[in-house]
Amino acid sequence: xxxxxxxxxxxxxxxKKPAAKKPAATAKAAATAADPKAKFTKAIEEARAGAxxxxxxxxxxxxxxxxxxxxxxxxxxxxAKEYGAQAKEKATELxxxxxxxxxxxxxxxxxxxxxxxxxxxxxxxAKYGDYARTAARTMxxxxxxxxxKDLGELGNDAKEFVKKSPGxxxxxxxxxxxxxxxxxxxxxxxxx
Numbered sequence: 001x002x003x004x005x006x007x008x009x010x011x012x013x014x015x016k017k018p019a020a021k022k023p024a025a026t027a028k029a030a031a032t033a034a035d036p037k038a039k040f041t042k043a044i045e046e047a048r049a050g051a052x053x054x055x056x057x058x059x060x061x062x063x064x065x066x067x068x069x070x071x072x073x074x075x076x077x078x079x080a081k082e083y084g085a086q087a088k089e090k091a092t093e094l095x096x097x098x099x100x101x102x103x104x105x106x107x108x109x110x111x112x113x114x115x116x117x118x119x120x121x122x123x124x125x126a127k128y129g130d131y132a133r134t135a136a137r138t139m140x141x142x143x144x145x146x147x148x149k150d151l152g153e154l155g156n157d158a159k160e161f162v163k164k165s166p167g168x169x170x171x172x173x174x175x176x177x178x179x180x181x182x183x184x185x186x187x188x189x190x191x192x
Contacts, residue, residue, distance in 0.1 A: 095151050103147040110139030 114136035121129030149157070162169040 092151065099146060099154065103143045106139050106146065107143035110136045110143065113139065
């Protein structure tokens with residue numbers, strides 16, 4: 001049997017048609033596969049841009065808060081320095097008053113001892129009266145020295161005294177604290 005041209009053409013044409021359809025289906029599948037990747041890539045880029053924008057906003061807010069904190073910190077520091085200066089002035093004033101009152105008290109005590117020396121002579125003898133007079137002179141000299149010294153010298157003297165006699169210094173501080181507490185407690189009763 002001889003082949004007819006129509007049969008051979010049909011056989012040859014049939015393989016060509018399916019070959020043409022396969023690349024179209026593959027391209028369509030590739031386009032569908034590439035489309036989600038493109039969407040995903042686009043979404044990633046948008047997320048990065050959003051994150052960068054948020055980071056920029058966060059940096060701006062952080063800078064604003066930092067500037068505000070620095071400004072407030074400087075204001076608080078200036079206020080603290082002012083209070084410190086006022087406290088130093090007040091402490092110096094109180095120390096001067098305390099020095100004057102202590103000097104007056106020691107001098108007054110020396111005067112009382114000196115005034116009682118004749119009575120001691122009569123009751124206990126001249127030897128004890130001389131001790132009282134010597135103690136009175138020492139107290140008045142100490143009061144004069146205390147009044148003549150400035151606060152810095154008194155501070156240095158106090159440091160040296162504490163180094164030489166720490167136990168005695170603690171005892172004196174306790175007594176002085178008790179006396180001051182009584183004075184302030186007594187002063188508040190008088191004012192009420």
